[in-house]
Amino acid sequence: MARSTVTVISSVFLVGLLLGPLISLIHFSGLSVSLNSSDIAAIKFTCVQAAYSATLSTLIAIPVAKALKRQKFFGKQFVVLILGAPFILPVIVAVLGLILVFGNNGVVNNILNLIGFAPVKIYGFWGVILAHIFFNLPLAIRILLQALNNVPGEHYRLISSLKLSFVQKFFALDWPVLKKVCPGIWAVIFAICLSSFSVALTLGGGPKATTVELAIYQSFFYDLDFSKAAQLALVQVFLVVSVVLCSQFINTPKTVLGLDIKIANYKPSFFEKIIDALVIIGILLFIFTPLIMILFYGFANIFSLPLSVFKAASLSIQIAILSSFMSVFFGLCLTTKMGEIFGSLGIAISPIVMGAGTFLMLKNFGNPYLLAVPVTVVVNALVSLPFVIRILKPSALEIRKEFDNLSHSIGLTGIYWVWWVYLRRLKRPIGFSLGVAAALSMGDLGVIVLFGSGEITTLPLKIYQLMGSYRVEEALASALLLSLLAFGSFAFFDKLGRTL
Amino acid sequence: MIRFEDVIVQIGDFQLTVNMTVPKGFTTVIGQSGAGKSTLLSLLSGHRELTSGKIFVDGTRVDLLPPFQRPCSTIFQEFNLFPHLTISQNLNLVCGKSFFVSDISREKIKRVLEKVGIVELIDRLPSEISGGQQSRAALARVLLQDNPILLLDEPFSALGPNQKSELIELVYSLSKEQGITVLLITHDPKDAKQVGGQCIVVKDKKALGPFETSEALKKNGLLKGYL
Incomplete structure (x- = not known):
C-alpha cells in the first residue's frame, strides 16, 4: 500500500475519532450556547490565568536562558537536559510537591513566618499561576536557549571587544532574538494554559478560580447537566481554535526536545557571573525542591501503601502501554506534512472535551463507564500524538530522502519496506516517543476523572482521591510511585530504542 | 537495445533532449558536471518522469512502468x-x-x-x-x-584511482559474462578509455551519440573541449 494511502486512511480514522465526540457535543448543546455569570467568570479566569502564566514564564525564562547561554560550568548540559523533566512529570505529583514547598505548612511559609512576613497562598489564582510557571518555564527556557545558541559566536566576540554598558549589550545582542522568539513562546504557553484542567482541579476551584475545563467537569460530575457541559466544551474548543488560528500570525517556535549547545567565545563580567549563578541556582531550586520533597516524604511510606494503590498503578501501566503503542502506531502512519496537520488536531480538542463528547456519544448506546479504559487509552494516545509525530517526522523524512531511490529501484515497498527499513531505521525515535507517550499517559488526570469509578481508578486519580480524603502521607508515597513509573517508563522505552 | 524516442525532460530552467538508440554492451556516459548525465539515467531507471517522449527496451515500452518493474538495476553515487x-x-x-x-x-x-x-x-x-x-x-x-541493464551513476567516484579501475574492470568482465548492458556515468575520460566500447556525450542540453569511444576521445573528437 502506498505511503500516502496509509496517511490518508490514518488521517480519516483520526478525524473520525475527533469528530464523533465533537458532533455529539454539538447535538447535546442543543445548538445554542447560553452562558450564565459563573460561566463567563470561568472564561475570564481561563484567559486571565493563561495570560499571566504565559507572561511570567516568558519573562522569567529570559535571564535564565541568558545565564545558561553565557556561563560555562561543569554539568551544564545535564542541567539543560533535566530541565525537560517537568514535561513528563505527572501534574498531580508536581502539585503535591508545590504544596509541600508553598502550601500552608510548606517550607516557604515556615521561613516567611520566621522572619515575620505574611504567608503565601497556594490555592486559588496564584497557585494555578505558580503551577503553570513550574510546568512551562522549562519549556520557555529551552526554546529561548536554542534561539540564543543560534546567535553566531562572532557577535559575542565583537561585543566583548567593545566597551558596552549592560543596557547596550542587551539591545545589541539579546533584543533582536527576544523580540523574534518571545511572542511565539508566549502564544504556545498561553494555548497550553488555556486547556488547564488538572492544575485547576487541584489548586483552583470555587467561583474565583475555575477554568472552563473545570467547569465542564463540574457540570458533568456534580450537576449532571450534560447540556451545560456540552455548551462549555464547545466554548473551550472555540477558545483554543481561536488562539491556534491567531498564533498562525506569530512566528511560533518549534518545541525543543534535544539541544545542541554551542559555547560562544565570550567572557562574562564578574557582575554577570554573580547574577547568572543566582539565577541558575534559583531556577534549579524552584524546579527541583518540590521533587526532592516528594522523594523525601514519599519514600517513608512507599512500602506500606494499600493494595488499592498498586491496583491503580497496575491499571495506569496497562493504559500507558496501550496508549503509547497506539500513539506511536498512528505517529508512524502520519509522518508527512499532511499527517502532522491531522495528528495535531488533538491539541484543539482537549482530553476533557474529548472525554465529555465521547461520554455523551456512548451514553446513547449503553453504560459509558464500562468503556472507561478503552476511552482513556484512545484519548491519551491522541493527546500525545502531536509530540510523537514531532519526534518521529524528522527521522522519517530523512529515511525517505536518503533511501527512497534505492528502495524503489529494488522494489522494496509496503510492509517489507516497513519491516526492513522504516522500523529499523526509526528504532531510536520510536523508543523515545514511546517513552514520552507512556510517561504522559501514566500521569494523565484528564479523561479518567469523567469515566473513572471506584473500581476503575488510575494512579493519578487515586492520588487525587487520597488528597481529597486528607490521607496526605499515602498520597505522597503514591506520588513518588507515580513519578518512578512515569520516569521509569520513559527511561525503559528510550533505552529499548537505543539497544534493540 | 535501449531506444529513447523524442525524449524531453524539463526541470525548471533545465532541459535535456534525448533521441538515440543504445546498443547492447558497455557504454559510458560522459559530460560536464550538471550537464544532465544522472538525469539521463534516472529517466531510464524511472526515478524521474519524462516531460514527453517514449523509452523502449528491446521493443517494449518502459517509461510508464514504476522503477522496480523496469529491466534496470542501478548503483547510485551514494x-x-x-x-x-x-x-x-x-x-x-x-x-x-x-x-x-x-x-x-x-x-x-x-x-x-x-x-x-x-x-x-x-x-x-x-x-x-x-x-x-x-x-x-x-x-x-x-x-x-x-536485470539485463545496469546503470552506474558514478558509484566509484569516491574511491582511489586503482580501486576504481579495478572495479570498472570487474563490472566490465561480469557484464560480458552475463550479457548485461551497462551504462556507466563518468566525468573522467580515462574511465571511458579503459573499457573502450561506446560512449554517449551529454552537452548543450542534448544527449548525443552513441559514438565509438576511441573516436570521441581523439584530438578533434566530440570531447575536444572537455579533455
Whole structure:
C-alpha cells in the first residue's frame, strides 16, 4: 500500500475519532450556547490565568536562558537536559510537591513566618499561576536557549571587544532574538494554559478560580447537566481554535526536545557571573525542591501503601502501554506534512472535551463507564500524538530522502519496506516517543476523572482521591510511585530504542 | 537495445533532449558536471518522469512502468546499501519478499559474493567494510537482481584511482559474462578509455551519440573541449 494511502486512511480514522465526540457535543448543546455569570467568570479566569502564566514564564525564562547561554560550568548540559523533566512529570505529583514547598505548612511559609512576613497562598489564582510557571518555564527556557545558541559566536566576540554598558549589550545582542522568539513562546504557553484542567482541579476551584475545563467537569460530575457541559466544551474548543488560528500570525517556535549547545567565545563580567549563578541556582531550586520533597516524604511510606494503590498503578501501566503503542502506531502512519496537520488536531480538542463528547456519544448506546479504559487509552494516545509525530517526522523524512531511490529501484515497498527499513531505521525515535507517550499517559488526570469509578481508578486519580480524603502521607508515597513509573517508563522505552 | 524516442525532460530552467538508440554492451556516459548525465539515467531507471517522449527496451515500452518493474538495476553515487542491515540482509532484499534471510537465499547470496570477492564479509555491516568493498556488495546485489541493464551513476567516484579501475574492470568482465548492458556515468575520460566500447556525450542540453569511444576521445573528437 502506498505511503500516502496509509496517511490518508490514518488521517480519516483520526478525524473520525475527533469528530464523533465533537458532533455529539454539538447535538447535546442543543445548538445554542447560553452562558450564565459563573460561566463567563470561568472564561475570564481561563484567559486571565493563561495570560499571566504565559507572561511570567516568558519573562522569567529570559535571564535564565541568558545565564545558561553565557556561563560555562561543569554539568551544564545535564542541567539543560533535566530541565525537560517537568514535561513528563505527572501534574498531580508536581502539585503535591508545590504544596509541600508553598502550601500552608510548606517550607516557604515556615521561613516567611520566621522572619515575620505574611504567608503565601497556594490555592486559588496564584497557585494555578505558580503551577503553570513550574510546568512551562522549562519549556520557555529551552526554546529561548536554542534561539540564543543560534546567535553566531562572532557577535559575542565583537561585543566583548567593545566597551558596552549592560543596557547596550542587551539591545545589541539579546533584543533582536527576544523580540523574534518571545511572542511565539508566549502564544504556545498561553494555548497550553488555556486547556488547564488538572492544575485547576487541584489548586483552583470555587467561583474565583475555575477554568472552563473545570467547569465542564463540574457540570458533568456534580450537576449532571450534560447540556451545560456540552455548551462549555464547545466554548473551550472555540477558545483554543481561536488562539491556534491567531498564533498562525506569530512566528511560533518549534518545541525543543534535544539541544545542541554551542559555547560562544565570550567572557562574562564578574557582575554577570554573580547574577547568572543566582539565577541558575534559583531556577534549579524552584524546579527541583518540590521533587526532592516528594522523594523525601514519599519514600517513608512507599512500602506500606494499600493494595488499592498498586491496583491503580497496575491499571495506569496497562493504559500507558496501550496508549503509547497506539500513539506511536498512528505517529508512524502520519509522518508527512499532511499527517502532522491531522495528528495535531488533538491539541484543539482537549482530553476533557474529548472525554465529555465521547461520554455523551456512548451514553446513547449503553453504560459509558464500562468503556472507561478503552476511552482513556484512545484519548491519551491522541493527546500525545502531536509530540510523537514531532519526534518521529524528522527521522522519517530523512529515511525517505536518503533511501527512497534505492528502495524503489529494488522494489522494496509496503510492509517489507516497513519491516526492513522504516522500523529499523526509526528504532531510536520510536523508543523515545514511546517513552514520552507512556510517561504522559501514566500521569494523565484528564479523561479518567469523567469515566473513572471506584473500581476503575488510575494512579493519578487515586492520588487525587487520597488528597481529597486528607490521607496526605499515602498520597505522597503514591506520588513518588507515580513519578518512578512515569520516569521509569520513559527511561525503559528510550533505552529499548537505543539497544534493540 | 535501449531506444529513447523524442525524449524531453524539463526541470525548471533545465532541459535535456534525448533521441538515440543504445546498443547492447558497455557504454559510458560522459559530460560536464550538471550537464544532465544522472538525469539521463534516472529517466531510464524511472526515478524521474519524462516531460514527453517514449523509452523502449528491446521493443517494449518502459517509461510508464514504476522503477522496480523496469529491466534496470542501478548503483547510485551514494546510499547503495542500507547501513543498518548486514551485507546478507541487504542482498536478501532482492531475493524475493521475506521477513528473514532463508537458508536458500543465503546460499544464493554467498555464491554471488564469491563472484565479487567478498564472501567473507557476508555478516558485516556496511560501516564495517571499506568503500571498495561496499561497491562490490552493491554490485553483488545488482547481479542478484538479474536485470539485463545496469546503470552506474558514478558509484566509484569516491574511491582511489586503482580501486576504481579495478572495479570498472570487474563490472566490465561480469557484464560480458552475463550479457548485461551497462551504462556507466563518468566525468573522467580515462574511465571511458579503459573499457573502450561506446560512449554517449551529454552537452548543450542534448544527449548525443552513441559514438565509438576511441573516436570521441581523439584530438578533434566530440570531447575536444572537455579533455
